[in-house]
Amino acid sequence: MKISSKIIEGKFLYESKNRFICKVLINNEEIECYVPSASRLENYLILKNKKVLLTLNKGKKRRTKYSLFAVEYYGKYIMLNLNIVNNLVEEYIIEKIDEHSCENLYKEKFVNGYKADFLLEGKEKVVVEAKGIISARRDVVFPSVFSQRAIDQLRALLELLKSGYKVYYFYISLSPIVKSITINSFDEKYSKLLKKCMKKEMKIKAFSSCYSNNEVKLYKEIEINA
Known part of the structure; x- marks a missing residue:
């Protein structure tokens, strides 16, 4: 972008x-x-x-x-601007996700009471949630601070998965320094819910991003230790 x-x-x-x-x-x-x-x-x-x-x-x-x-x-x-995260994810969706699943793309759309970052409607219904990460470390623990909102979102995503929606969950580091993301095992509610969603085939991906010459772009896909 x-x-x-x-x-x-x-x-x-x-x-x-x-x-x-x-x-x-x-x-x-x-x-x-x-x-x-x-x-x-x-x-x-x-x-x-x-x-x-x-x-x-x-x-x-x-x-x-x-x-x-x-x-x-x-x-x-x-x-430091977390508003960049959804712009990067939107570009990724348009470029990478199956075009038949992306015939209609909606931003900040309510789905069964849950406000999705993106809703894709085509031959499938796909919900996309994106999490921004600000860090100068190579290896990041997420979430680094307790977030009831993130827990509530995972609960809602689990229900959507059970009802037949496909879900993508993105971690976007706003830094090219980050090389891996480890899910915080001490945040039991978040980590357990994430694993339940993954068992229901929620797709999770993580990317670092970089800024150069007035352009921000996804830099590399990075490791997730869940």
Whole structure:
């Protein structure tokens, strides 16, 4: 996917108490920026004083002029905008999944009370769920923090599998550094539900992604230790 917005460089200072706001130094001026993540980034990365990339916000009524986009780690960029995840998965679906299963593609569609990231309707009904991962580690444990939402989603996906839906479950690392994902065995509810879904033939895949020359793309398929 191409990044149409102009990219600005800055230095990350700190996250504000408001989880969607951070402060960044741009041309020696402290600027308030939007953080496009529902979780605090400090849960996943050390950002203070690191080089970051920002995108210019569109619209005159936005509180901030810029949004946080990526941070430099080990000479590579880890993306911080989780909205990218579904765009990458959509591109993968269109390119890779059987075209007969993808005659109609719907985004954020409710299916039996469950809000799917994608619903594909054709000769089969296919539900797609995507999980974004922000990390600078080579080997990542997921989920790294407890998520009731992820557990509830797996419960709903298990019911859809039982009723005849085909399900794809994607882990997308917003970093080219990640080489493998291990399912957190200490989160028993999540790991047990995932295994139940896999026994019902839910397909799981994991990819790293990278940013270069104003383009974000899936980088490599990576190992899942479930």
